[in-house]
Amino acid sequence: MSLLSTHGLTAHYGDFQALFGVDIRVEPGEAVAIIGANGAGKTTLMRSIAGVLRSAPGEVVFRGREIGALDAAAVMGAGLAMVPEGRRLFPSLSVEENLQIGCYGRKAPGPWSLDAIYDLFPILGERRHAPGTALSGGQQQMVAIGRALISNPDLLLCDEISLGLAPVVIRDIYAAVPRIREAGASLVVVEQDIGQALKVADRVYCMMEGRVTLEGTPDTLSREAIHDAYFGVSA
Template sequence: MSALLETRALSAFYGDFQALFGIDVTVAPGEVIALIGSNGAGKSTFLKSVAGLLRPRSAGQILYRGEPVGGAAAASIVGKGIALVPEGRRLFASLSVEENLLLGAFSKRPGRWNLQSVYSLFPALRERRHHAATALSGGQQQMVAIGRALMSNPDLLMCDELSLGLAPVIVREIYAALPAIVADGMSAIVVEQDVQLARRVSSRFYCFQEGRVSLAGVSAEVSDEAITQAYFGAVA
C-alpha cells in the first residue's frame, strides 16, 4: 500500500539552528503512528514542517499522496487534507466555542465532520457552544482544538501533546475519542510524552532524539528497554 505521508531526509531549521536531521517517516492510509521523545527532540518541529508552518530545505522532503508539498502554505496543506491540533490548543480567546469550531471548516472539504458530529463526539461542547472558548476547562479546550481540526475533514490528523497539562482522567476521556475519530479510515500522528499511552493508541512509533530518529518499530513489539535507550541514549 502506498504511503499517505512520507518524509525523505527531512531537515528543518530555525534560522541557523538545525532542529531536524534527515527524518524518514511514513504513514499509511488508516494508520495511527506515535512520535515519542523528550522535550526538544524535534517532534513538534516535525509536525510544523508537515503542516506548512516551517519550510523544509526542499519540497520533495515531504510527500503527501506522492505529491511534493514541502514548503506549501499552511492553508494549502489544510485544503489537501492535513490538519494539526497544535500544542497548547491555540484557541481564539475572542471567539465562542462554536465560532472556533467553524473556523476549522474554512477549506470546505467534504466529509462526515460538521458541528453536529463534533458535538456528538464531545457532548460537553454542545452545552457550552456559546461560551468563550478560553473560559472552558483545559480538557474542554482540548476538545475544541480537536473539533476545530476535524471540521476541516482531514485524511491525516496530527495531534501535538494532547495530554499536556491535563488531569489523567481527562487524558483518558480525550484519548477514548480517538477510535471514533479514525473509524472511517483517517490516519493520525500522535505526539505524546507518555510512552505507554502512545504505544497503546498507535500501531507503530518513531522515537526522536536530538532531531533524529533513534528508534522505530511496531508499538506492541519493541521492548521497554530498547525504547528507554532510544529515548535517553546518545544518538550515534
C-alpha cells in the same frame, strides 16, 4: 503508496538546525506515535509536515504529491490538519465560532460537521455559546481537536494533546481516537507519555536531538530499546 512520508527532512530556526534527515511514513488508516523527550524535535517535525515551517518540496510527500514547499493553508487544503500544542483558541470567539474556523480550510464534504463534533464531545454542545477560553483545559483541547476535524482531513496531526491535563481528562480525549479512525482519518500523535503512545499507535517512532532513533510496532519494541532510544543511554 504511503499516505504521508518524509525523506531526509531537515528544519532550521535561523542558524539552529532542529531536524537532521528525518524519514517517517504513515500508511492509510494508520495511527503513528512520535515519542521523545523535550527538545527531541517532535513539534518541529509536526510544524514541518503541516507547512508552518517550509522545507524542500520532496522532503514531505502526501498522497504521492510533494508538499514540502507549500504553506500551511495549502497543506490544509490538501487534506492535513493539525491540533497544535497549547490548543491556541481564539479568545474573542465562542466555542462554536472556534470550531467553525476549521470549516474555512475544509477540503471536501465528509463525516465531520458541528453536529458530529458535538456528538463526539457532548460537553462542547452544552457550552457552544461560551467563550472558548472559559472552558477547562481538557474542554479547550476538545475544541482544538474538533476545529481540526471539521475540515474533514485525511491525516490528523496531534501535537501533545495530553500535555498538562489530568489523567481522567486524557482518558476521555483518547477515547475519541477510535471514532476518529472509524470515520476515515489517519493520525500522527506526538506524545511524551510512552504508555499512552503505545496504547493508541500501530507504529511508533522515537526521536532524540532531531533524529529518529527507533521505529517499530508496540508489540515488538522492548522497554529497554525504548529507554535507550528515548534517553540515548543504556538501560
